[in-house]
Amino acid sequence: SQQGEEDPQALSIQEGENATMNCSYKTSINNLQWYRQNSGRGLVHLILIRSNEREKHSGRLRVTLDTSKKSSSLLITASRAADTASYFCATVFSGGYNKLIFGAGTRLAVHP
Amino acid sequence: ETGVTQSPTHLIKTRGQQVTLRCSSQSGHNTVSWYQQALGQGPQFIFQYYREEENGRGNFPPRFSGLQFPNYSSELNVNALELDDSALYLCASSPSIAGGREQYFGPGTRLTVT
Numbered sequence: 001s002q003q004g005e006e007d008p009q010a011l012s013i014q015e016g017e018n019a020t021m022n023c024s025y026k027t028s029i030n031n032l033q034w035y036r037q038n039s040g041r042g043l044v045h046l047i048l049i050r051s052n053e054r055e056k057h058s059g060r061l062r063v064t065l066d067t068s069k070k071s072s073s074l075l076i077t078a079s080r081a082a083d084t085a086s087y088f089c090a091t092v093f094s095g096g097y098n099k100l101i102f103g104a105g106t107r108l109a110v111h112p
Numbered sequence: 113e114t115g116v117t118q119s120p121t122h123l124i125k126t127r128g129q130q131v132t133l134r135c136s137s138q139s140g141h142n143t144v145s146w147y148q149q150a151l152g153q154g155p156q157f158i159f160q161y162y163r164e165e166e167n168g169r170g171n172f173p174p175r176f177s178g179l180q181f182p183n184y185s186s187e188l189n190v191n192a193l194e195l196d197d198s199a200l201y202l203c204a205s206s207p208s209i210a211g212g213r214e215q216y217f218g219p220g221t222r223l224t225v226t
Contacts (some may be wrong), residue, residue: 040149040151041220042116042219043155097168100157100215102156104154
């Protein structure tokens with residue numbers, strides 16, 4: 001079974017708008033990572049946030065982590081058509097080895 | 113620096129057959145993990161190899177097996193294929209077995225079992 005759940009399952013927006021995706025998980029984590037997948041191909045690592053961090057930025061990406069609520073969010077600002085993809089959160093358990101537990105993903109469509 | 117590569121890109125097999133998928137890890141990465149991604153789902157962890165030893169395994173039956181070679185490349189073998197084995201198989205490498213590092217994924221092998 002999968003650790004996390006992403007919300008929403010699908011998101012459709014216009015270019016220039018912001019996109020927010022949420023992820024919830026069930027157990028204590030070492031870190032949480034966000035990945036992007038285009039058209040059912042390989043995953044691309046976007047950002048890693050550790051359990052002792054609350055917010056992290058990378059370019060147009062902003063990730064927050066709330067360990068008390070066991071949840072994270074990914075914000076993509078000023079979205080572009082090229083951001084169209086599936087986005088997955090993945091968790092690494094505390095004290096565990098480097099095994100990623102993925103959620104089911106959010107499918108983002110950005111329309112020109 | 114060469115990224116993670118996988119072969120073949122696509123594969124069609126018949127139920128009951130056996131298949132071998134291959135992965136070359138990114139240069140300098142000693143840890144390789146395999147994931148299965150069914151259509152419309154997130155990837156599911158199959159197992160991980162570190163220095164030629166299986167380091168952990170997900171909820172997959174023994175007919176899923178693997179190998180890692182001294183150059184850190186890896187194989188995933190699946191015996192007695194079932195229709196539900198149809199999926200995208202992803203290989204990922206990491207520079208460390210520790211739980212604090214990102215993983216670098218290959219483009220995947222699309223397996224169809226008929």
